[in-house]
Amino acid sequence: MIKKILLPDLGEGIDGAEVSEVSVSVGDIVTSDDTILVLESEKASMEIPADVNGSVTEILVSVGDELKPGQILMNIKLTGDTQKEKMPTEEKPKKEKPPLKIEKPELEPNVEEPTSNNAVFASPGVRRLARELGINLQAIKGSGQKNRITKNDLNNHIRRQMAISSGNIPAEKKEIDFSQWGEVEVQKLTRINLITGQRLQQAWQTIPHVTQFDNADITDLDSYRKKLKTQAAEQDIKVTFLPFLMKAATVVLKEMPEFNSSLDHTDKNLVLKNYYHLGIAVDTPSGLTVPVVRDVDKKSIIDLSEELADLSVRARETKLKPDEIKGGTFTISSLGGIGGTWFSPIVNPPEVAIMGVSRSAWKQVYDKATGEFKTRFIMPLSLSYDHRVIDGASAAAFTSKLASVLCDLSYFKD
Numbered sequence: 001m002i003k004k005i006l007l008p009d010l011g012e013g014i015d016g017a018e019v020s021e022v023s024v025s026v027g028d029i030v031t032s033d034d035t036i037l038v039l040e041s042e043k044a045s046m047e048i049p050a051d052v053n054g055s056v057t058e059i060l061v062s063v064g065d066e067l068k069p070g071q072i073l074m075n076i077k078l079t080g081d082t083q084k085e086k087m088p089t090e091e092k093p094k095k096e097k098p099p100l101k102i103e104k105p106e107l108e109p110n111v112e113e114p115t116s117n118n119a120v121f122a123s124p125g126v127r128r129l130a131r132e133l134g135i136n137l138q139a140i141k142g143s144g145q146k147n148r149i150t151k152n153d154l155n156n157h158i159r160r161q162m163a164i165s166s167g168n169i170p171a172e173k174k175e176i177d178f179s180q181w182g183e184v185e186v187q188k189l190t191r192i193n194l195i196t197g198q199r200l201q202q203a204w205q206t207i208p209h210v211t212q213f214d215n216a217d218i219t220d221l222d223s224y225r226k227k228l229k230t231q232a233a234e235q236d237i238k239v240t241f242l243p244f245l246m247k248a249a250t251v252v253l254k255e256m257p258e259f260n261s262s263l264d265h266t267d268k269n270l271v272l273k274n275y276y277h278l279g280i281a282v283d284t285p286s287g288l289t290v291p292v293v294r295d296v297d298k299k300s301i302i303d304l305s306e307e308l309a310d311l312s313v314r315a316r317e318t319k320l321k322p323d324e325i326k327g328g329t330f331t332i333s334s335l336g337g338i339g340g341t342w343f344s345p346i347v348n349p350p351e352v353a354i355m356g357v358s359r360s361a362w363k364q365v366y367d368k369a370t371g372e373f374k375t376r377f378i379m380p381l382s383l384s385y386d387h388r389v390i391d392g393a394s395a396a397a398f399t400s401k402l403a404s405v406l407c408d409l410s411y412f413k414d
């Protein structure tokens with residue numbers, strides 16, 4: 001039996017990804033956990049598993065192709081035998097033409113059209129949409145390999161034309177020769193940098209952001225963490241403040257469910273989620289990635305520490321799977337290991353809030369009860385939120401409650 005392997009759903013707001021590596025060849029024997037493709041989306045590089053046992057009979061995609069969820073990737077002949085051996089040539093099934101095959105731009109047949117779009121590199125889907133809308137692709141500067149025009153390039157061009165027609169358009173950026181003033185070096189942005197930047201710009205422009213700043217006294221929590229850190233070190237587990245923040249956040253999210261919600265596609269209904277999957281911003285060599293830790297409220301500090309270590313390593317090695325970067329309900333961006341005091345993180349749609357955490361510091365704090373100043377360990381908190389869903393009073397209540405939870409060690413002891 002021949003199994004058609006389809007590209008799975010890549011997560012909210014991700015409508016496509018680019019093939020960066022094809023990990024198998026025709027004739028290879030694969031098992032369900034073997035990686036067959038590596039894709040680059042706006043959030044991370046992702047390994048796509050085979051999900052079945054069998055032998056590869058046909059590969060329908062190539063490096064550089066733009067893919068959509070549901071698209072056929074390759075055909076695999078199913079088998080119960082998982083031994084790694086080559087399938088005899090005479091047993092290979094006859095290739096059948098896939099309905100959604102993506103071909104390399106340079107191999108695409110010429111099609112006569114009035115806009116002369118054949119003179120540029122673009123996928124068949126981009127060309128088809130350009131023909132339907134009467135857009136000349138030669139007027140668009142491609143951001144892909146070999147100046148290939150991607151779907152994002154086309155969409156940005158369409159948005160720009162719509163802005164021009166409405167009279168609401170930013171000033172055209174002029175090319176500047178910076179080398180006229182001294183030596184320069186041009187460094188190309190990674191695909192993750194480019195697409196993440198576009199998503200963040202869109203989020204900033206479409207979501208009315210407000211940021212609430214606050215402090216949390218984590219003096220007692222710091223002492224408890226150090227004790228737990230010593231115990232966990234025997235198991236080779238590193239315990240940071242982040243798992244405590246995650247647990248504390250779920251406590252507050254349960255009391256204030258609007259922070260754990262999303263607006264539906266009409267922007268008229270609020271979808272309240274009864275699960276707590278927290279996105280954790282991770283800085284990688286390729287750019288910002290946000291893996292998701294599921295069911296945070298059901299896990300211990302040690303469990304979360306282990307999972308965070310694993311996700312962080314695989315995020316930096318671009319080995320996250322599609323399911324590990326989608327489904328988040330609330331995001332935490334921690335700069336505590338770097339520095340700073342406060343900042344304004346950008347909401348990660350379709351979520352409605354994000355918590356930013358900066359480096360904690362020892363400060364003199366006035367104690368009203370004793371009338372004296374005491375040295376306390378203070379953590380800065382920065383909560384950005386969608387003002388369409390959350391008002392300022394609720395945001396202040398959220399950070400205040402979070403600070404009080406971080407002071408109560410009973411929430412973190414199993």
